Amino acid sequence: MSAPEEFDVIVVGGGPAGSTAATLIADQGHRVVLLEKQRFPRYQIGESLLPATVHGVCRLLGVDEEIRRAGFTAKRGGSFRWGTSPDPWNFLFALSPELSGPTSYAYQVDRMTFDDILLRNAARHGVDVREESSALEAVTTGERVTGVVYTDPAGERRELAAAHVADASGSTGRLHAAAGGTRQYSEFFQNLAVFGYFAGGGRLPEPDAGNILCAAFDEGWLWYIPLRDDLTSVGAVLNRDQAGRIQADREGTLRESIRRCGIVRDLLGDAERVTEGTYGSVRVRRDYSYAGTRFWAPGITLIGDAACFIDPVFSTGVHLATYSGLLAARSINSVLAEELSEDRAFGEFEGRYRREYAVFYEFLAAFYDMRQREESYFWKARKVTNMQSGDMEAFATLVAGAASAESALVGADTRTAAERFTSASADLSHAVQRTGAARTPSGERMTELFRAPVVSGVMSEMNRIQRRGVSGPATAEPPLLDGGLVPSADGRRWAEPAAEGA
């Protein structure tokens, strides 16, 4: 093998996490190469987006106009047949119809198109994008990751060297081990998913026709995503002990789940499942709820699914991927500019990322806990009171890894994680009850929901990111973590808070 080619940064993986990080680093004039195993466009699950990605990160990437023109289905929130009420209720992005704003919607995207737009945009921003290039292993020098070995499209082994490697290779990549940690799998979110696509299918009444619908039934829940007028993404989330049944008959398991879930069965009517092309297969995903014990080590940063994922409910995956891509870019840019030490810059990255993961973890746990027909095994196992101590500990470690601002979550002087989850869940259930059914006046006002602490926790960073996307450089962003940093004026590096606005 010849001498390694040199770059400032190597990004592995061209999904939303990798494209985000690569673009924002190249924007600062650094030499960035991105290795992607497949040739785009390629299929991926994760079609329902949140506003922070669309209006915050995509703006920063300079790709919001192109996304807007791509013709994706607009969603104003999520609709849920979930909990005690027989009627669906809405989680809308706007506080109320009167107080909506430029960021009160997001999109349902076919990921082939969305990820391709982001990757091409990275190339336009100067990233050296290499498709059909699969990373094999990290190169280390002493304790530091200093490069990557990969195979090029001709099957030749090649070596790259760089000051930083960002691993964005998703759930299947293996590079994450080079950060020195392990993956901790959740017992609580012990779900698996089986999913396919239908031609046509009914829509919720306007203005909710573009919303994702999540509908619970005894053995799990279904997502129903209106991707295009003539295409609906439908997936069943089931307990992982269904793996055998799924292995024996994927299609049958999906169909039976739909049959068991009235609202989705009725919406689908006699829409046919797509059986040809990319959307033609019934796919399965499992073991996707985990978090790495380390998110970075000298020379390597983990972002997106390479670091962690929670669960499909509430569409958080692409948000966590693009958010962590943004955080990593800020940290890498600050270190390359010699403005911050690695410990300080990546401490901020890890602290913010873990905080975001933790607030969503708590929110999603509360979501599963909302009262369902509890005689079924699926819902019984997802009461937070039945949460395994392993999960509690993992959660505590996870959050303790974050900066001290969040020590209140696990501090010895405060309630235990178990009590914390229980009260978060009660708050959420009551807030949903007070909000009421979709298309009633109270159901259009998200005041009750947004006031629940577990919800305001997940909204706060997302709101900041959206605001920065829309208003441009912001001056008033306080540090998120105690003793932490704030984004620089251009949003692409970190700054000490004292230096800001001085």
Place this chain on the structure above:
Amino acid sequence: MSDNPAASEGELTARRIRADVEQVLGEPAGALGEHDDLLDRGMDSIRLMSLVESWRKAGVETDFITLAEEPSVAAWTRLLLDD
């Protein structure tokens, strides 16, 4: 490129609250009635978020929802300045 709304600094006073609101809405000074519904004057979620962040920075405890429920200069002055 920045139309960064709430750029004013310093201690929060009734005068500053009004000035900040007028600034984010692009209204001339004195154009807003004390009790005008700010939602009718073009207040949206992003503008309100900016105000909340900037007023918090000035040291007051407040949040988006509290202000959103009573959207007028008079109410906000009361909510932000009364103990």
